[in-house]
Amino acid sequence: xxFLLRSLVLLLLVLWVGGSMFFPIVAxxxxxxxxxxxxxxxxxxxxxxxxxxxxxxxxxxxxFLALGQRIRAFSRNVIAPIxxxxxxxxxxxxxxxxxxxxxxxxxxxAGGNIESVPRTNPYRAEFDxxxxxxxxxxxxxxxxxxxxxxxxxxxxxxxxxxxxRT
Numbered sequence: 001x002x003f004l005l006r007s008l009v010l011l012l013l014v015l016w017v018g019g020s021m022f023f024p025i026v027a028x029x030x031x032x033x034x035x036x037x038x039x040x041x042x043x044x045x046x047x048x049x050x051x052x053x054x055x056x057x058x059x060x061x062x063x064f065l066a067l068g069q070r071i072r073a074f075s076r077n078v079i080a081p082i083x084x085x086x087x088x089x090x091x092x093x094x095x096x097x098x099x100x101x102x103x104x105x106x107x108x109x110a111g112g113n114i115e116s117v118p119r120t121n122p123y124r125a126e127f128d129x130x131x132x133x134x135x136x137x138x139x140x141x142x143x144x145x146x147x148x149x150x151x152x153x154x155x156x157x158x159x160x161x162x163x164x165r166t
Contacts, residue, residue, distance in 0.1 A: 002073035006156045009064050013152060016057040016088075017145035019050050020138070036115045044104070051096040054141070058089035065152075076155040084148035088141045095137045103130045 026046065030039040062085055065078045107114045110123035117124040 002068070002071065005064055005068045005071070005073045006152075009061060009068065009152055010149070010156075012057045012061050012064070013145065013149045016054045016061075017142065017149055019053060020142045020145060023047070023050055037113045040114070044100075047100070048096060051092050054092045055089055055096075058085050058092070061085045062089075074152075074155040075158055078152065078155045081148045081151040081155065084144045084151065088144045088148065091137050091141050091144075095134055095141075099130055099134045099137065103127055103134065106130065 023046070027039075027043045030042045033039075034042065062082055065082050065085070068074050069078050106123045106127040110117040110121060110127065114124060114127050119125065119128070
């Protein structure tokens with residue numbers, strides 16, 4: 001049971017972090033082969049899928065990490081990974097339910113095709129600002145995921161026990 005739980009935790013982290021690492025490559029590829037508006041639509045349809053996957057993975061991660069702490073599946077405390085995953089979930093939810101809807105509204109107000117609107121247009125400026133904010137949020141989620149993966153690997157490694165339950 002302990003091995004299975006540790007394996008599920010690592011698998012969920014790898015899926016979320018791996019998807020987050022792969023997504024910019026897919027986005028860059030879309031923008032290199034499609035017209036900008038169409039590439040933006042592809043990215044706009046793909047990102048919510050990645051984010052919902054992250055939110056589900058995050059909820060399962062917190063559950064499995066807490067359970068793993070309780071049944072002593074880890075040789076060290078897993079509070080740090082739980083906090084990092086909670087941060088990742090919070091930022092992912094902020095992006096999905098706050099930033100992205102505002103970006104979509106700005107795009108619609110600008111006429112639908114944001115690239116056809118001058119950069120001086122207030123809706124275009126708002127879209128660009130929100131896009132920069134979303135990229136920063138995405139980067140923080142990705143870095144937090146990498147650190148969380150390292151923290152889980154450290155917690156699962158054999159060694160001196162700092163888990164208060166052991």
